[in-house]
Amino acid sequence: MKAVLLYLVLVGAPFAGIYGIVCLGQDLKPPMSVAGAWNVELTPRTADTVPCKGFIVSSKSLILKVTQTGPHLVLTLNDQSATRLSGEVNFESLTARSLEETETRQGASSIQMQANIDRHSRVERMSGTFTFANCPAGSELPFTAIRQQKGPGGGS
């Protein structure tokens, strides 16, 4: 009898608490999921004229990999050592800047990225611009990106 009572107090009551927490948390709004790989397409006409874009458009298919923890993002463009960006997602907009100020072949030393995410169409799409901070021409490079596959949670 004592064991049953103890069980009810020590196990039953917390169990009810867990149920309460699950109900309470249903209204919480976490940040939008952007984790996973995105196929980036640069606007060809602009890409040809931007002097500092070299390390971004060095390969034919440009993949943006996004690692997400809550609103915090780590973005990696094709070449891991040159173009890693750290950023945040806030509602439907995404901002990021390069992690290291590195000297590149084309002379650009840092990138900033700003994009908006459109989830309303069938494929998730991101459109925005890369900005090269120390580029003599101060250029902006517009892009669009399509999500390859929805990342399983933040785990991608």
Place this chain on the structure above:
Amino acid sequence: MSGLTTLLIQIVVVLVTARTLGWIFRGIRQPQVVGEMVAGILLGPSLLGWLAPGVSAALFPSTSLGLLSGVSQIGLVVFMFLVGLEFNPRHLRGKRHTAIVTSHASIIAPFLLGSALALYLYPRLSDDSVKFTHFTLFMGTAMSITAFPVLARILRERNLVGTPLGALAISCAAVDDISAWSILAGVVLLVRSSNSVLPLWLALVLALLFIGIMLFGVRHLARRFEISYRKRGKITQDTLAFIFLLIMVSAWITELLGLHALIGAFLAGVVMPKAEDFVSALLGKLEYICVVLFLPLFFAFTGLRTSVGLVQGGEMWFYCALIFAVAILGKFGGATLAARANGSPWREATALGVLLNTRGLVELVVLNIGLDIGVLSPALFAMLILMALLTTFITTPLLDWIYLRETVQLRNRIRTLEGAEALRE
């Protein structure tokens, strides 16, 4: 370099690092497995990848990780079978009520605190592809795990197996094990069913049906393994082949049902005959290769997925500290209070709390499942891995301080009194 060459080099590096760290940790009175877990983390982006990214990329190119993952997963399936094999209902004999109440309280308390923490962490460390229910249930499960194998090893190393504390700890850990895996199976089923063609109720019915078949059908058939062992005096190659078949088929079916392959492997171990000589003969065949070769590979694979560098800035370390605090408070506090309420003296109750707070490699298994099914974000995964390491690391020093120090003092006092008595006579 061919895939096989890369894998062989990886195995060499992992084994050397794991044995070295294991040896160093044994030197500071820690279970060897703690050193091996740390070795895995050090080989990943948290240290090697950070200090020498070129070496790391050459040693563990991303294209080779599939092979490493496959080998370590097979090892893990065998390891989970061994965990199930070591589960013995006889551990509960005579203290079933105490063990069940204490153990369930030591699960539900950290589960409750983990869920409450989820309320705070969900908007900060998760995203909208994860449902709150899944996140909170997984956080609760991750907080409530006890590592039976590590706990058993600590008790053996400290000669505590035959003591009342050791017996209670083993009983509680056994109940913990079976309860935690059942909860995890439920959570995984819930998460996976949201992306599956099978409705949840059907997945649940099929899972229960399979568990029923294993517990009431296959368990009786598995007795033949013991009969064959008795007849021949050893486990033959044929018997071992059938046991492997059972493990793989069970793992395959649970994976198919939306549970996880590891749950099936654990279940296959649970339904094995529990005669001590048979269990130790089977352990003798499988344990060494699993512990020496496969587990370090799993730790290395876990390490490669763990990026402590993602935990950056005061805010992230604050979340990390909160996770440590909740994990320790929930498990240690819950087990201690429950044992005390069940009549254990404070010293024993506290020591039990310390022992059940050991999360060890079982937590690593659970966290990897969480990352696989997408419930955990990479930084949260890293934080929980650090929590698993910390809670395992503090177990032996705390146990020595709380329990064994007084035992040694008591023994010395008795010896002194006996000496004085002898002199008087």
